[in-house]
Amino acid sequence: xxxxxxxxxxxxxxxxxxxxxxxxxxxxxxxxxxxxxxxxxxxxxxxxxxxxxxxxxxxxxxxxxxxxxxxxxxxxxxxxxxxxxxxxxxxxxxxxxxxxxxxxxxxxxxxxxxxxxxxxxxxxxxxxxxxxxxxxxxxxxxxxxxxxxxxxxxxxxxxxxxxxxxxxxxxxxxxxxxxxxxxxxxxxxxxxxxxxxxxxxxxxxxxxxxxxxxxxxxxxxxxxxxxxxxxxxxxxxxxxxxxxxxxxxxxxxxxxxxxxxxxxxxxxxxxxxxxxxxxxxxxxxxxxxxxxxxxxxxxxxxxxxxxxxxxxxxxxxxxxxxxxx
Amino acid sequence: xxxxxxxxxxxxxxxxxxxxxxxxxxxxxxxxxxxxxxxxxxxxxxxxxxxxxxxxxxxxxxxxxxxxxxxxxxxxxxxxxxxxxxxx
Amino acid sequence: xxxxxxxxxxxxxxxxxxxxxxxxxxxxxxxxxxxxxxxxxxxxxxxxxxxxxxxxxxxxxxxxxxxxxxxxxxxxxxxxxxxxxxxxxxxxxxxxxxxxxxxxxxxxxxxxxxxxxxxxxxxxxxxxxxxxxxxxxxxxxxxxxxxxxxxxxxxxxxxxxxxxxxxxxxxxxxxxxxxxxxxxxxxxxxxxxxxxxxxxxxxxxxxxxxxxxxxxxxxxxxxxxxxxxxxxxxxxxxxxxxxxxxxxxxxxxxxxxxxxxxxxxxxxxxxxxxxxxxxxxxxxxxxxxxxxxxxxxxxxxxxxxxxxxxxxxxxxxxxxxxxxxxxxxxxxxxxxxxxxxxxxxxxxxxxxxxxxxxxxxxxxxxxxxxxxxxxx
Numbered sequence: 001x002x003x004x005x006x007x008x009x010x011x012x013x014x015x016x017x018x019x020x021x022x023x024x025x026x027x028x029x030x031x032x033x034x035x036x037x038x039x040x041x042x043x044x045x046x047x048x049x050x051x052x053x054x055x056x057x058x059x060x061x062x063x064x065x066x067x068x069x070x071x072x073x074x075x076x077x078x079x080x081x082x083x084x085x086x087x088x089x090x091x092x093x094x095x096x097x098x099x100x101x102x103x104x105x106x107x108x109x110x111x112x113x114x115x116x117x118x119x120x121x122x123x124x125x126x127x128x129x130x131x132x133x134x135x136x137x138x139x140x141x142x143x144x145x146x147x148x149x150x151x152x153x154x155x156x157x158x159x160x161x162x163x164x165x166x167x168x169x170x171x172x173x174x175x176x177x178x179x180x181x182x183x184x185x186x187x188x189x190x191x192x193x194x195x196x197x198x199x200x201x202x203x204x205x206x207x208x209x210x211x212x213x214x215x216x217x218x219x220x221x222x223x224x225x226x227x228x229x230x231x232x233x234x235x236x237x238x239x240x241x242x243x244x245x246x247x248x249x250x251x252x253x254x255x256x257x258x259x260x261x262x263x264x265x266x267x268x269x270x271x272x273x274x275x276x277x278x279x280x281x282x283x284x285x286x287x288x289x290x291x292x293x294x295x296x297x298x299x300x301x302x303x304x305x306x307x308x309x310x311x312x313x314x315x316x317x318x319x320x321x322x323x324x325x
Numbered sequence: 326x327x328x329x330x331x332x333x334x335x336x337x338x339x340x341x342x343x344x345x346x347x348x349x350x351x352x353x354x355x356x357x358x359x360x361x362x363x364x365x366x367x368x369x370x371x372x373x374x375x376x377x378x379x380x381x382x383x384x385x386x387x388x389x390x391x392x393x394x395x396x397x398x399x400x401x402x403x404x405x406x407x408x409x410x411x412x413x
Numbered sequence: 414x415x416x417x418x419x420x421x422x423x424x425x426x427x428x429x430x431x432x433x434x435x436x437x438x439x440x441x442x443x444x445x446x447x448x449x450x451x452x453x454x455x456x457x458x459x460x461x462x463x464x465x466x467x468x469x470x471x472x473x474x475x476x477x478x479x480x481x482x483x484x485x486x487x488x489x490x491x492x493x494x495x496x497x498x499x500x501x502x503x504x505x506x507x508x509x510x511x512x513x514x515x516x517x518x519x520x521x522x523x524x525x526x527x528x529x530x531x532x533x534x535x536x537x538x539x540x541x542x543x544x545x546x547x548x549x550x551x552x553x554x555x556x557x558x559x560x561x562x563x564x565x566x567x568x569x570x571x572x573x574x575x576x577x578x579x580x581x582x583x584x585x586x587x588x589x590x591x592x593x594x595x596x597x598x599x600x601x602x603x604x605x606x607x608x609x610x611x612x613x614x615x616x617x618x619x620x621x622x623x624x625x626x627x628x629x630x631x632x633x634x635x636x637x638x639x640x641x642x643x644x645x646x647x648x649x650x651x652x653x654x655x656x657x658x659x660x661x662x663x664x665x666x667x668x669x670x671x672x673x674x675x676x677x678x679x680x681x682x683x684x685x686x687x688x689x690x691x692x693x694x695x696x697x698x699x700x701x702x703x704x705x706x707x708x709x710x711x712x713x714x715x716x717x718x719x720x721x722x723x724x725x726x727x728x729x730x731x732x733x734x735x736x737x738x739x740x741x742x743x744x745x746x747x748x749x750x751x752x753x754x755x756x757x758x759x760x761x762x763x764x765x766x767x768x769x770x771x772x773x774x775x776x777x778x779x780x781x782x783x784x785x786x787x788x789x
Contacts, residue, residue: 175354240414241354310461323504324376381663387662395640
């Protein structure tokens, strides 16, 4: 066990890891009204490796993105691993390499970690947990309660690539055309918006449950009404085709490198110009707006369809499954 | 029963009586499809695919008639609506 | 995507809507038979485009809704057997049996796999010769040729570890059962376009004549549904009761002969129990004697438990269009998509789930959906 941890830790090392304590002692660069942001997430994706990424990359970017959504600059991560007895060492090495690469790319340090081994059959090969610490600059307040009627909803890019990439690894669902996960860190364009003084009210990254779930959470927490325009929502033709074949609604398909930003109407154009400067949000666009709460529609998300009608976007009970009818 | 999606045959692969297959292009996404039930289908034809099996060849002339029919029934609408061109 | 997006054009849809509104002079109740049509109606908000005079009733055309509890129980039993790989379309994973559903059995460690095609199940059987692969063969006539092909392929490959749990149902007997019921309110049908692609539509002519109902074979895109509704309503206004084909780009009068030949070779017509409607004679498909070895019920010696749907569930009456979901005492309280009592609450095109989504809708002058139960 000690050898296992040594091996992993030495692969992930950054300066704070040079001292082999049980925990990392960090000097956080907090000034004035700066606050620390803290988040955690666990990753149980199967398969471990998929087109465009793997569990390691997901685990780092997922936590980096959660920090970014609060308006924080991500700084430090921890990694907890639960390994199933019999997991090939080579698989573990690949995941660790991926964790390190992702951390490098995101500019964060993995400063502490833990590994445990469970009996065969008690885990899906490998489960990961990452927790992250970041710094929110003074004056930055980004959360659902800041959302106002009249706010414009900006989406950073096209939907559904991650969910389809994962599904397509399953038996019989393979397509000739490779669809890759959109797994990516989002903090750079986010921090740029904040640095340029754009009034950002709220942000939410899209993960499981897709765009629909992210918007429903915000609508529910604010009890405001969010309306989006189907024709404004970008979906790549191959992803659209895969969704048609499998009977999936792109609104609910998972993403790992997309987010929504709520800004006042007057800020929308400036925000979009800034976002489009970055590859991960090069196709950022406005997809809808926040409407005043009404008794009938507060807490709801509605969609104006391609044929000009309006319907509610509902919560999904559980994961969206391919269908034939 | 229900979900069948149109795609264009880009390549035919005859592989035995029960496994006549083809590569079918669904708007940019290519998948191999069983074509046993559409022996008349040729490369370039559009087929409707249900659970990995083509169940009919799309009749392109009939396809346009959904729109032509509306033109006939409701010609008094002033808006000029163009029926999409063939091909593409 | 060609032959898809053209039929989702806003201006054409609005134009069809105006045409329908100009045509109706009194209330009409129509039923769209197929679950995929229901799904499209919900997804595109088609009923918002229809005048108040038109009521759409969601029909029983979805395997999720009509597969009886006892078949689900057999599926759950098979899936839990060691050594079995149980393959199914995604639709069936959340349909409740007597105790739980396939998703729960999967979570408990059973090897349950979602497949896109029955041919994928055959490939699995080839790949895992020491496992028993069982495919859950639900569906209407549209899916029967695919299942027949899978059986023929397995036979040609000499596979001993492949079988189907068959729960195929046929559409015309269900429509007839609805029409025969004294409580029936359906005056016109949108027939299932992909079922008819396989089977043709000759068998609907006697139904149209005998019960004096227009039957329009309809597709699945917004313009298809709108044209289908228009043709149906036009017949009703003109007191005609004929079979018309809206979906001619896919449906030929005699259907797909090759597909029918394959079905006849592998399957035979049998009585089938329908969830909430009881057993209907000659309403399903079962494997013919030469292919009995591919019948999971035969192979695993399964017997019928005679279990029934929960009493609270009025699915049968809903599926026949006799009652509406809000009429059900359990609707939205004991029975919701998160914990369904019956099949129509499980999938988004199930009648009850469709209503559940609509229970709070924007009432921009189209408050019809919100007022449906009141205006009954």
